[in-house]
Amino acid sequence: MVEENICKFAKKGLTPSQIGVILRDSHGIAQVKSVTGSKILRILKAHGLAPEIPEDLYHLIKKAVSIRKHLERNRKDKDSKFRLILVESRIHRLARYYKKTKKLPPVWKYESTTASTLVA
Template identity: 65%
Template sequence: GLVSEIPEDLYYLIKQAVVICKHLGCNRSDKDLKFRLILIESRIHHLAKFYKTTGQFSSDWK
């Protein structure tokens, strides 16, 4: 499935971001977690860019 196409490190970062988004849906005032989500999303974007440049992902992968 989709899990086999995504490298493990990127998969777990995406999974962690989804959990944080669900938490922020109930706890909108959690400012520390909002900041952590920004950091995780930044890591996701950097890893995706790395995998695109090394050819592990196609250039149109999102």
């Protein structure tokens, strides 16, 4: 029952954390692991519905794309340039971790030119 709901929400395009919030708020399931014995992401992987890029990395890439878009309009915004450097270094650090733990393929590389296609 719970696993079916998780798969249904994933097919709608929701992220694992959004699925957890919906299950908590609407269905009264505080912890999916205590009910099913496995976490949301494990259930999604078992059904082949897991996202190809981990969720936290996806959100960092999304943030970097939005900062770049902002910098195209506001070239002199030095603080945003600095924040972009910080966000991109965080992306590289997280990507290195995910390659090490084999959650990303070893040839995966973050490039600012192709980043907008990853989050689109």
